[in-house]
Amino acid sequence: MRTGTAEEIRTEPTPAPVAVVWGLLVLNTLGSAGAKTIVPLPRSLIQMVTMGSLVAAFTLALALNLRLRVRSSAFLLLLTLLLALSVISSVHLESGFGALFRCFRLAVFVGTLWLVSRWWDGDMTFVRHHIRMYFAVLGSVAAGLVLSPGAALPDLYGGRLVGALWPLTPPQIGQYAAVIIGLTVLLLMGRRTDRTSATVVIVPSLVLLALTHTRTATLGLLLGLALAIGSLVLTSAAARRFFAWAVVGGTVTAVVLGSALQAWFLRGQSKENFTSLTGRAKVWDALLSAPRSTTEYLFGVGLGDKSYGGLPIDNSWLAVYHEQGAIGVGLVAAIVLVLGGVALLRPPSLARACAIFLISYCAIASYTEAGLGDASPYLLHLTVAASLLATPVPAGPPPAPGVPRRRVPTWARRTEVS
Template sequence: MERDHTSKIVGMVWGLLILNTLGSAGAKTIIPLPRSLIQMVTMGALVAAFALALTVNLRLRIRASAFLFLLTLLLALSVISSANLESGFGALFRCARLALFVGTLWLLSRWWDGDLAFVRHHIRMYLAVLGSVAAGLVASPGAALPDLYGGRLVGALWPLTPPQIGQYAAVIIGLTVLLVLGRRTDRTSAVVVIVPSLVLLALTHTRTATLGLLIGLALAIGSLVLTSAAARRFFTWAVLCATVAAVGFGSLLQTWFLRGQSQENFSSLTGRAKVWSALLAAPRTTSEHLFGVGLGDKSFGGLPIDNSWLAVYNEQGVVGVSLVAAIIIVLGGVALLRPPSLSRACAIFLISYCAIASYTEAGLGDASPYLLHLAVAASLLAAPASATPLSTPVAPRRRVPRWAQRSEMS
């Protein structure tokens, strides 16, 4: 009973972390929400997550991992780069937020033992977020599909952008497919998750999320092919369906993929390449080159950077890029060394998705959904906890009377 109660609290903590990373900037909502109110809610969620995690782990029992160690080094680097206030006092506020975020992950690491508990928490919470998106679409289709975003789906109840919605949909689709292949969920529940999420993903017209889903699933299922007949059947049918779709619906898929953009706009990644070139060409001091200018809003010259590696380079320098690369490499290397299993496949999917999305999305250097995806992967790759408790109480020694000692000696 106590274990179930603790599991529920851990799930609540995970949900609060997800709420914190939803952000406060996005489309106009049906009911206008002041940005200050949204920021208050998201920061309050993070403080509540840390407090709840502390209540269920008062003895501060943690499981050390290379992922959390590297993340802590990234936090220390962020504080160093933000200390000169080149990015303003907001940089120190973001450092405090990252510190609470990393601290909460350390407290939750006690329950990282290679099982699928955090995968289920991840799916449930993001499914609830997508439920709010679907509710906004039903309540006000005009607000959910605004012309400002080219008719792409946005959050009409909470300010979510199309890339955010596409990311959440792609991640839970991939994880649910893997759970079905591993026979850890029934097909009815899987259909309830996958079908609506696919519809929302299609309405966002998000290319990065779609490619991340397809490539990530291919790699994850490929890791199961030698040990799972279900994975082999799914892989075969997926290849067959993809071939038929490419031949029969090639022009339709191309139209969806281009989103009505010109060839020049598409080749420059919707203008991202111009921002990237300007960022790389900007003069920097040796300190800025090594440690960056401090945590900011992932923009340069007033325009979003939309690349995790360049955003980290701008804010945390070359050292920060090295730490983020080490996180991806370490998690990927551990996943490759693990024997084939469903947990390993889910981890491979999440790691590969984050690596692919990092090219056109920022977030690997700060508290974000991408770090939560990698945290789930780290929990899946952790070695199972020992069956013995962390601290075994020593039984008190029974005193033996002297007359009994004499009788034993005789």
């Protein structure tokens, strides 16, 4: 694998099959645990599909980039260091042979990101791929709701929306909906899509987000959009208008629907259950108070299923601390800080605003959701942010007289779709 020059990397536009690679990565990170589906799917079958999609993504990315030209970045370098740390922490098998399998999965995942980095040039290509793929996932959720409302809104989850066709939990659905809503709003504000297309994405996604009753995703969406739009206020009249209307609309909604919003936010929980973050705080306290050797403190116990004592950790930082140690926490913090720092140093632009939204959303969600230290949707969100922050590559000088232009096959031509 070698880093190509700017002119070499930019000789061809992003091939259309890169969208397929991205879709396969999204499929891999959907997970295999969740609600009961209409048609029971064995977990082994789901794991076979998700792992097969990752291998297929790597194979296709390698076929598209046989010359192994990549765009080096601090983000990918830190991810590679996190992978190496994960292998070191897992080799002792404290978390069983499953830890080594998870390391292999993370290695293929990171390798695929290296291969597709060739086409990172600060444009909206990967943002559009991201929206389309997760909108397709939400389409399956909506289809399950129509086919079997009882299975999609089970009592086991307190009537919150789950995946009835593919086992997705309410926090997963809320995350996907919030991310594509935020990105679509920014594209609409930047005039990169039309109102009809934006409405088709935003309205159904808002309905699904409301049905999940996911507080983390809602707060991440609102705060992430506030930061992203705030980064454009000084240079964009559309951002100023949107910000003003959002403040007025939010104030009116809070006054008129205050009690209904409070009931939605509390989800019928007691004060004690709410203050303990639905029992998460008890798991966190137990994890932090558990004795650890120096090796476990520095390197963790190896990649696991993000649980402690049989209960989910539901915090990215504590999950990384448990599995990859204090060094892992430092690497993950460096990933977020480097991306955030680069975003702040960039001049105001739509790409920068989208990157700020994704970075801030992941930072906010990391408090009650795990995933920053392993192959997950959160790493895909940060990857899109990294692609947006990549320095645009010049098209290169025209060919010399007498030298024929290089013909690009039809399937490799870039297409911009609103």
